[in-house]
Amino acid sequence: xxxxxxxxxxxxxxxxxxxxxxxxxxxxxxxxxxxxxxxxxxxxxxxxxxxxxxxxxxxxxxxxxxxxxxxxxxxxxxxxxxxxxxxxxxxxxxxxxxxxxxxxxxxxxxxx
Amino acid sequence: xxxxxxxxxxxxxxxxxxxxxxxxxxxxxxxxxxxxxxxxxxxxxxxxxxxxxxxxxxxxxxxxxxxxxxxxxxxxxxxxxxxxxxxxxxxxxxxxxxxxxxxxxxxxxxxxxxx
Numbered sequence: 001x002x003x004x005x006x007x008x009x010x011x012x013x014x015x016x017x018x019x020x021x022x023x024x025x026x027x028x029x030x031x032x033x034x035x036x037x038x039x040x041x042x043x044x045x046x047x048x049x050x051x052x053x054x055x056x057x058x059x060x061x062x063x064x065x066x067x068x069x070x071x072x073x074x075x076x077x078x079x080x081x082x083x084x085x086x087x088x089x090x091x092x093x094x095x096x097x098x099x100x101x102x103x104x105x106x107x108x109x110x111x112x
Numbered sequence: 113x114x115x116x117x118x119x120x121x122x123x124x125x126x127x128x129x130x131x132x133x134x135x136x137x138x139x140x141x142x143x144x145x146x147x148x149x150x151x152x153x154x155x156x157x158x159x160x161x162x163x164x165x166x167x168x169x170x171x172x173x174x175x176x177x178x179x180x181x182x183x184x185x186x187x188x189x190x191x192x193x194x195x196x197x198x199x200x201x202x203x204x205x206x207x208x209x210x211x212x213x214x215x216x217x218x219x220x221x222x223x224x225x226x227x
Contacts, residue, residue: 036218042220042221043116043118043218043221044155046215046217046218049213051213090155094214098143098167098214099145099157099170100155100216101157102154102155103154104154105153105154
C-alpha cells in the first residue's frame, strides 16, 4: 500500500529564515508526489509536484521540494519564510489509478 | 478561467437526514474526485468519476454515492447521516489524459455539520 508520512505536526520558524516541512513516502513503483497548502477554512491549493526528472522541483510562491530516492523523502523548502506562509501543508502521493493519499498535515507558523 | 466551484459552502443537517453536495470542475477538466477531511486530519478519498462512471472508490460505506453529469459537474450524496459525517467535503478536478502529469485542483469545500 502506498502512503506518506509527515513526522512533524507543527513547524515554527522566524520570518526571513529558511523553512523545511518534511515528508517521507512508501510506494511500489515510481512515486508521483505532491505538496498542497491549506489556509483556514479553505480548500487545498496545489504548490508543486514530482513526476520524474530533476530532484529539485520548483513550485508556486517561492516553494521548492527536494526528491530523495535513497531516503524516500520529498521535503518542502523555502529559502526565506514569510508570515503569510503560515498555513497547513499536506504531502500526498498519487496511486496508479489517480487517487491521492495524503499525510496528516504539518502546521507551519511563521512569526515576525 | 473559473476554478473548481462547490455549493453550498456550509450546511447543517440532523442525524438520519440526507444531503447533496455539488461541484463544478475547472474549465477543460473531465474528472472529478471527492474527499472527506475530518477536523485535524488529511483528506480521505471517497470516489472518482470519469465519463459519468465511478472509476475508483475509497473505503467509504454505500451511504456515500455520487453522480457525474454530461457537463462533467458532479454531486455527492450522503444518506442516513451520522454525527461522524461532519467534515469538510472537498471536490477536485483533473484531466487524466495528461497521463502521469495529472494534477488535481481543489475547490473551497463544503463544511457539513451533522447535529
